[in-house]
Amino acid sequence: MNSGLGRFDHVTLAQRVLFGSGDAARHLSLALDGLGARRVMVLGGGHRNGAIAQVLADVPVAVRFADVAQHVPADLVSRAIREAVAGDVDSLVAVGGGSTTGLAKAIALETGLPIVAVPTTYAGSEATDVWGVTTDGHKATGVSSRVLPRAVIYDATLTLSLPVELSTRSGLNAVAHCVDSLWAPRADPINRALAFEALAALDSALRGIVVEPSGLGAREEALYGGYLAAVAFASAGSGLHHKICHTLGGMFDLPHAATHAVVLPYVVAFNEPAAPALVRRIGTVLGADSGQAALDALWSAVEAPASLRELGMPERGVPEAARRIFEAVPPGNPRAVSVTDLERLLAAAWAGEAR
Numbered sequence: 001m002n003s004g005l006g007r008f009d010h011v012t013l014a015q016r017v018l019f020g021s022g023d024a025a026r027h028l029s030l031a032l033d034g035l036g037a038r039r040v041m042v043l044g045g046g047h048r049n050g051a052i053a054q055v056l057a058d059v060p061v062a063v064r065f066a067d068v069a070q071h072v073p074a075d076l077v078s079r080a081i082r083e084a085v086a087g088d089v090d091s092l093v094a095v096g097g098g099s100t101t102g103l104a105k106a107i108a109l110e111t112g113l114p115i116v117a118v119p120t121t122y123a124g125s126e127a128t129d130v131w132g133v134t135t136d137g138h139k140a141t142g143v144s145s146r147v148l149p150r151a152v153i154y155d156a157t158l159t160l161s162l163p164v165e166l167s168t169r170s171g172l173n174a175v176a177h178c179v180d181s182l183w184a185p186r187a188d189p190i191n192r193a194l195a196f197e198a199l200a201a202l203d204s205a206l207r208g209i210v211v212e213p214s215g216l217g218a219r220e221e222a223l224y225g226g227y228l229a230a231v232a233f234a235s236a237g238s239g240l241h242h243k244i245c246h247t248l249g250g251m252f253d254l255p256h257a258a259t260h261a262v263v264l265p266y267v268v269a270f271n272e273p274a275a276p277a278l279v280r281r282i283g284t285v286l287g288a289d290s291g292q293a294a295l296d297a298l299w300s301a302v303e304a305p306a307s308l309r310e311l312g313m314p315e316r317g318v319p320e321a322a323r324r325i326f327e328a329v330p331p332g333n334p335r336a337v338s339v340t341d342l343e344r345l346l347a348a349a350w351a352g353e354a355r
């Protein structure tokens with residue numbers, strides 16, 4: 001029997017998306033013309049990739065700011081804002097991965113400057129209104145319409161220089177957006193549809209990149225999947241998985257994408273008894289016998305890291321991490337969560353135990 005779709009209140013964020021391999025320079029001009037941009041601050045863009053250098057050829061650059069650091073340190077943001085003000089800029093162009101987009105978002109949060117994002121990884125930050133800034137080891141995050149890039153330029157040639165491991169890690173971050181969107185606080189049929197389409201694209205893309213890193217088709221698919229995944233995530237909100245990774249990342253300074261890769265299968269195994277149809281559908285969409293089998297196969301194809309231990313988390317950190325995560329458990333997680341559940345989950349993920 002069909003159980004129906006229930007009731008939902010869905011918000012779609014307004015953003016222009018220009019997609020085309022080899023078209024980034026032309027698309028960037030279109031996007032900047034659309035904003036009436038005359039004095040642009042360019043963030044990032046320093047990778048050794050001729051295609052990236054060319055993208056900026058016709059941009060009216062007033063300030064170039066190449067310094068980018070993981071987790072968006074507050075002092076870097078202050079320095080960038082001072083340069084933006086001194087340069088009297090009217091718009092921001094972020095050329096890089098989630099760290100570069102994150103810096104642009106932090107500047108926009110304070111100044112209201114519009115952002116055009118030119119992503120060079122598959123993490124998807126460009127499609128969300130979520131920002132994060134780190135002060136004295138504490139990463140504050142929030143949601144604001146000011147930080148959502150007005151336009152996103154996707155050009156897979158800009159990602160050809162991204163090494164396979166960084167490609168698959170940022171792609172698994174996108175897979176985590178898909179899976180957490182299935183049961184996050186505002187999960188609904190629309191963001192689930194996006195999430196499943198994204199999952200199929202990412203599975204095929206990441207396997208393709210491993211086999212043929214210079215293949216443009218797989219990298220286009222990864223950008224497409226990463227974008228859809230982030231749209232689903234922005235709409236559905238942060239689920240249990242993201243709360244766990246956020247807490248662990250902040251407490252132990254673990255690498256962002258690798259932490260997602262280790263933790264996700266354990267969260268899926270934990271939630272599965274309370275959400276069997278959703279997890280089964282992961283398997284169906286990816287052509288496997290079960291959701292777990294589908295993720296295991298992808299994880300092994302991309303040689304994902306298997307334990308928090310290998311990422312440098314101390315085992316003694318498990319009880320305190322479980323306690324802090326418990327405080328952040330999102331409402332509506334399909335399965336009730338106790339501190340003991342979290343301790344078990346973290347201990348298993350720390351050791352890389354079978355699920």
Ligand code: NAD
Nearest residue numbers: 071097098099120121123125128130158159161162170256
């Ligand atoms: P990243 O931006 O830190 O980049 C990872 C590495 O790849 C860097 O060394 C960078 O210089 C290099 N790189 C990037 N593009 C390259 C290219 N084309 N060629 C060669 N090297 C390249 O990593 P990421 O995975 O893109 O982003 C992770 C960050 O984004 C985290 O801080 C995470 O919190 C944030 N994030 C935020 C959201 C959000 O919605 N706010 C979503 C996803 C990720």
